[in-house]
Amino acid sequence: MDQKRTPLFSALKRHWEASPLSGHVPGHKFGDVFPAGARGYFEDILKLDVTEISGLDDLHDPEGIIEESQKLAAELYGAEETFFLVNGSTVGNLAMIMSTCTRGGKVLVQRNCHKSILSGVELAGAEPIFISCEVDERMGVAVSIKPARLKEALETIDGIEAVVLTNPNYYGVAMELDELVAMIHAYDIPVLVDEAHGAHFVLGEPFPKTALASGADIVVQSAHKTLPAMTMASYLHVQGERVKRDRVAYYLKMLQSSSPSYPLMASLDLARFYLASLNEQDVKHVYDDILAIHRELEKIEGVEVVVPEGGRKVDPLKLTLRSSTGLSGYALQELLEKEGLYVELADPQNVLIILPLAVQDRKHDMIERIVRALLGQTKDELEKARLVIPAFPAEISRLAIPFGEQYAYKVVKCSLEEAVGEVAAKPVIPYPPGIPLLLKGERITRATLESIKVLDQLGARFQGSEWLKRNYMFIYKKEKE
Known part of the structure; x- marks a missing residue:
């Protein structure tokens, strides 16, 4: 298929350019009915905000431009089928668990999972059994599970219907999935992966390997986290025979809005197009730009770039910073925000910045704001952050x-x-x-x-x-x- 095509976005654009008259929802009528003071901020996107009218297909029964857009995404990612999600990765996590787990069944869950994983298990009526995680002492965060611990669970617990892994973690630290997936598949159990932060991994080096390439059966990705997609726009990918796709589609119809957002779906079409348009040289330029940012940060007194120990693979788009003067991550976040730099998150020791999947035009501005923020430190503000390691139960727990x-x-x-x-x-x-x-x-x-x-x-x-x-x-x- 031609990855240079954007069937969904292009159809919406053509529809608007034909000067349509809306006799349907939504009520803003392409932006004609809208508060005047806000119209300038919304007017372009409202041109694309339509509904399931003739020629624009239906997410819950796709047979036209949405079907073609989903097939293009599946081809790019190497999936057998891809579903567009307009309720975020949360709805993907709910659907993949409910389509593979039954009431009273058991599901192995990596303990540092997102809250939506637990919501899915509860809705399915299944029993979660938790596998604790190794902690990266340098970063102070939970990262991966040990193969030996997984093997113990698979060998000693009967009735496991699925295994849910989270990869990478929020900080971009990735596990080696090949061994884990092969181990789980040896018991003919499906592997479900919350790959929310890895929608761009399909680009290959220097990014971690994708869960699909490691053999996972069903994978959920938040396209909006690192790709040029709107908030809540996500993908769900399926491959193999262990997961019944009709059940996935059934639960997505049940859990997703019956009035899905066309701007969100169009942004998924465009995010796939953007990924497909990047060549090896483009990726190299992005990576070189990130390395340049690291070099500039190394020159700044009072801050350090934190990387995981033991050579663990980490997503280059995730930049973890720490004060080298004892400032907690929350206090550092506050100083950065005073300079207009808003980070993704803070923890007791670190702040996390997500870099763009592009050469960053404003990297020097970012560096200057970090420098100004650190100048704002005073002795009264310095506080030695205690090491707070997630106090998850050891080994395997219920x-x-x-x-x-x-x-x-x-x-x-x-x-x-x-x-x-x-x-x-x-x-x-x-x-x-x-x-x-x-x-x-x-x-x-x-x-x-x-x-x-x-x-x-x-x-x-x-x-x-x-x-x-x-x-x-x-x-x-x-x-x-």
Whole structure:
């Protein structure tokens, strides 16, 4: 197929240029009905914001331009079938789990997974069994699972219906998937990969290897994270016979909006086109530009570029910075934002910057803002960040109270000091990155509680947990007989 084509975007463009008169939704009527003060910001994109009218196909029953766009994406990524997602990678994670797991079945889950993975397992009625992760001591973050630990789980646990891996992690650190996938496939179990941060890996070196190339059965990617796609625009890829594609399509129809956004779908078409247009020399220029940024940063006093230990493969687009003077990542983030540089996330030690998949015209501006931010440090602001390693359970673990039994318990308040040994009734999720530090149904340990307290003191943001600041949390208690 001709990867230079953009069938969906081109059709939307032709439709607008034919001066259509809207007798259909949406109500803004190509931007004619819109607040005057905002029209200038939206008017071009509203020209593409249409619905399933004649000639523009239907995401939930594609047979025209959407079908062709999805086939082009499948060809580029080496998938047998690709689905466009307009509800983010979250909906892809939900669909891939619900299409492979049954109520009461078991699913192996890498513990440093995104919260949407757990939502999918809960919706499927399956039982999650967690495989703990190795921690990169230099970066202070969870990275990969050990093959020996995976093998132990596969050999000792009956009824496993799927294995869910997360690769790369939020910081771009990637695992060697080939051995893990082959090990899982030896038991004829499908491999599900949340590759949200790896939509550009198909370009090859210097980027990590794709999950599809390693043999994964179903893979979800957030195109909007590193490709020129709009927020929530994502891909779901399937290959092989272990995953039933009709079930994937069934759950996507159920979980995705029945009025999918055409601008989002067109941006997926264009993101695929952009990737396909990059040649080896283009990729080299991008990588050389990133190396130049690293060299400039090495000259700056007070900051260092953090890379994983042990030669682990890391995505060059992910730039992890740390203060070399003892400033926490949250405090460094605050200083950078005062200079107008907004980072992707902060943690107790680091800030993460996602670089563009292009030669960065504003790299010198970025460097100058980092320099100005570091000049803003004062002795009063310096604080030695304690090393906060995710206090995940060791080895292989299960929920203390499974999802399917939690309804039988009541939810009560408990002070943080009295929570150790109890079972959490609400998750604790630092956001970003959206990886639960404590799961609903998980037993609260002293180490986990200390990690939560330190993160809160350093300035971490938790989703929906103002109660932590009031020094209490919610736990499960058995209803009285």
